[in-house]
Amino acid sequence: MTNIAAKLVESGININVLTDKKQQTDYKIKYVSEYVKQWAIISSERTDITNITFIDCMCNAGVYKDGDLCTGLEVLLIFNELAGRHPDKTYNLYLNDYDSKKIDTLKKVIPLLHVKRSNIRIIISTKDVNDYLVSLKDNKNVFGYSKIVILYIDPYDFGTVHIPKVHDILKHNYCELIFNFFISDYVRNWKNNSERISKCLGGTTVSSKEELVKYMEKEFKTGNIKYGFSYQFKTETNIELYQIMFFTPNKRGLEVLKDALWKVFGGKFYHKNQKELERMQTSLFxxxxxxxxxxxxxxxxxxxxxxxxxxxxxxxxxxxxxxxxxxxxxxxxxxxxxxxxxxxxxxxxxxxxxxxxxxxxxxxxxxxxxx
Ligand SMILES: C[S@@+](CC[C@H](N)C(=O)[O-])C[C@H]1O[C@@H](n2cnc3c(N)ncnc32)[C@H](O)[C@@H]1O
Known part of the structure; x- marks a missing residue:
């Protein structure tokens, strides 16, 4: 992971507006950016592909309080390397967050990375995620023949993203999805806030976690999407926090995802946060x-x-x-x-x-x- 803490101090960015990074966030960023890296390398070698696109619908400020980059800017650095080697391809990075303060900071952070390639396009917006998804659906600049697109949706909770809007994009376009499915929020809130949850499911009601997982898989396996895989993240006390769900039309995409998974998590059944003491103890193996x-x-x-x-x-x-x-x-x-x-x-x-x-x-x- 890339850390720009030293540059942040010089640039005068107010560190207090940045988000604290949780232990699981480190792994989430490593996993998603490792997949994007491997997939972008493979796609860049393909003669039938002209555009390689990553869309972070909820991108945050570009950097965390500790100076580590957010996923979107890790992807920018990956694109920067590839864009030099593949001047005939265009690399598109779409970054959206509804919080205009975060986007103001993002705009100050990007120049610190000194990315200046004419075949990289960065498109920044400050929409609510659901409006953003609607605006993407029929966007011919984003989707279409010879374009590889990864759509990344990474909320803080379950009640924000309208699942049918994601379904609509996948149904009508060729694209991959990485979705942070905040199962802990559903478990905590489905009884006392069932209206909010049901609204996100387009009015559908589900009565258990298992039913919800089935609903999500059904909604996301649509259009060209054929394959899916989910990986769990747990707290240090073994409670499920979220699953990173991945869906793709392409068999090769799933193979690459599994490689990224083994590289980042070494074959562990799920990611579990460690207590401070556990982290300090060296493993017997x-x-x-x-x-x-x-x-x-x-x-x-x-x-x-x-x-x-x-x-x-x-x-x-x-x-x-x-x-x-x-x-x-x-x-x-x-x-x-x-x-x-x-x-x-x-x-x-x-x-x-x-x-x-x-x-x-x-x-x-x-x-x-x-x-
Ligand atoms: C978990 S963080 C995203 C982290 C980032 N994707 C990364 O990988 O580093 C969630 C972000 O969603 C944004 N957000 C929350 N509600 C939103 C909404 N309704 N529309 C757009 N963005 C929203 C927050 O401002 C926050 O920056």
Missing amino acids: TEEDEQGWLLKLHAEEAKKLLLFNSGKTLTYSEIEMLLIEKSMVKEGQIISHVLKPLIEEGKVIKRNFNVSKRNYKSDSYEIGESK
């Missing part, structure tokens, strides 16, 4: 040991998931999508940690149909216990 151990657990879960399809013949691609959407394993782990062990155990048969024995990705597999 090295990070590598821990990741290896977690991978074993995730691979076991993935094997079970696959064996639920006993009696079916599945292509590698079908197996991959099942496992990367429904378990923690990432694409690069499937052959060695799931398929090969199951084949050795005789529970899956590789058909070797028109492909060599060593080619796993073009083959199909009979699932089920063989004799």
